[in-house]
Amino acid sequence: MKFTVVGAGAMGLRYGVLLQEAGNEVDFVDAWQPHVDKMKAQGGVYVNRDHQGRHLVPVHVYYPEEYQKQDQDVLIFFMKQMQLADMLKRCQHFFNDKQYVLTCMNGMGHVDQLLNYFKPEKVVAGTALVATILDGPGEVDFVGKPGAGSMNLANYTEQPDEMTHKLVAQLKKANFNPNLTTNFMGTLLAKVVFNSVVNTLCTLFEITMGEYADYQGADSLSRQLVDEAYDVAERMGVTMLNTREEEMASINYVSTVANPLHYPSMYQDMTKNRPTEVDYINGYLVKMGQKYHYEAKTHAFLTHLVHLAEHTRQQSLAAESANEKVVVLKKAAGN
Numbered sequence: 001m002k003f004t005v006v007g008a009g010a011m012g013l014r015y016g017v018l019l020q021e022a023g024n025e026v027d028f029v030d031a032w033q034p035h036v037d038k039m040k041a042q043g044g045v046y047v048n049r050d051h052q053g054r055h056l057v058p059v060h061v062y063y064p065e066e067y068q069k070q071d072q073d074v075l076i077f078f079m080k081q082m083q084l085a086d087m088l089k090r091c092q093h094f095f096n097d098k099q100y101v102l103t104c105m106n107g108m109g110h111v112d113q114l115l116n117y118f119k120p121e122k123v124v125a126g127t128a129l130v131a132t133i134l135d136g137p138g139e140v141d142f143v144g145k146p147g148a149g150s151m152n153l154a155n156y157t158e159q160p161d162e163m164t165h166k167l168v169a170q171l172k173k174a175n176f177n178p179n180l181t182t183n184f185m186g187t188l189l190a191k192v193v194f195n196s197v198v199n200t201l202c203t204l205f206e207i208t209m210g211e212y213a214d215y216q217g218a219d220s221l222s223r224q225l226v227d228e229a230y231d232v233a234e235r236m237g238v239t240m241l242n243t244r245e246e247e248m249a250s251i252n253y254v255s256t257v258a259n260p261l262h263y264p265s266m267y268q269d270m271t272k273n274r275p276t277e278v279d280y281i282n283g284y285l286v287k288m289g290q291k292y293h294y295e296a297k298t299h300a301f302l303t304h305l306v307h308l309a310e311h312t313r314q315q316s317l318a319a320e321s322a323n324e325k326v327v328v329l330k331k332a333a334g335n
């Protein structure tokens, strides 16, 4: 099959490289200049697996404006929620009504944006329980052994067609362990709930998922957030993929067995002084609660805490750069 991965960050590269290695034709489109330039210059991306085995994988990478192919079967979208609107605008010249779209981004908001460009019957969305880190321009680290993670996916229409099954077959071949469901919102919301606990708390306390699970009060913290999120989902009329107990078990399993050493992607954004996706995760649950007259108080509180942390980092960066300017000016003035 022919794929174009839009957003060659950590996850875009993981999906694209593994689909390419499974025998598919894959192109990558990205806009982060140092990263695209580096991959073009070195003829590919350096891939590590758990910090080891660094090797160059040749990839075809393009800026949005230079990419012209229209005969791709599936476009895979993988970027941060707040980057998607701009990227869709920049890429729309290569969209057409034959292409399918797959996305496994965290949070909620992306599907509505994709529906502005693609027909509902072409949209497939899912969730990925695999951890990946973009170490820097042209360098990616796939966390976990081959085949260790898993993913759920569903058609927006909840009616899998021939192309959906072909797509699932390729994802299977590429070792993503796909599970095709016919419950679109229940599938997507399960990961929002997962991330609203693990990503947010690990980011605020600067800890790995294993360190979180190791705290004896972790279950009680998780339970409060899971309960609030499920109260929202029930009011939305969504049948969740997992029961509350199964969701608690999934949080524990992924944190203690699958990815104990992983700092979630929100932590990676915070420590790189980039905005986080919290408004699309905990903030989404708060917004949906409000819509259905329910106050998701703990999720609202955590959303504020993450924004406070982002704000504090921005303030100290601004103070640091002001201090540097004073030093330069003093040097220039000879004192």
Ligand SMILES: NC(=O)C1=CN([C@@H]2O[C@H](COP(=O)(O)OP(=O)(O)OC[C@H]3O[C@@H](n4cnc5c(N)ncnc54)[C@H](OP(=O)(O)O)[C@@H]3O)[C@@H](O)[C@H]2O)C=CC1
Pocket: 007, 008, 009, 010, 011, 012, 030, 031, 032, 033, 078, 079, 080, 081, 083, 104, 105, 106, 107, 128, 129, 130, 131, 132, 133, 134, 264, 265, 272, 277
């Ligand atoms: N990483 C993970 O383990 C997982 C992530 N996800 C989700 O997948 C989606 C994509 O996430 P992920 O692949 O981690 O995203 P990344 O942060 O790795 O990459 C997304 C984009 O961010 C830009 N970028 C990345 N690093 C920098 C930097 N240091 N400075 C400036 N720009 C940078 C690039 O695009 P640009 O130039 O356009 O800014 C890049 O294409 C998100 O919704 C995420 O929550 C889901 C499961 C696991």
Ligand SMILES: CC(C)(CO)C(=O)C(=O)O
Pocket: 106, 128, 129, 130, 131, 132, 194, 195, 198, 199, 259, 262, 263, 264, 265, 266
């Ligand atoms: C890998 C995982 C599942 C951890 O929460 C994730 O979604 C992330 O890092 O954003």
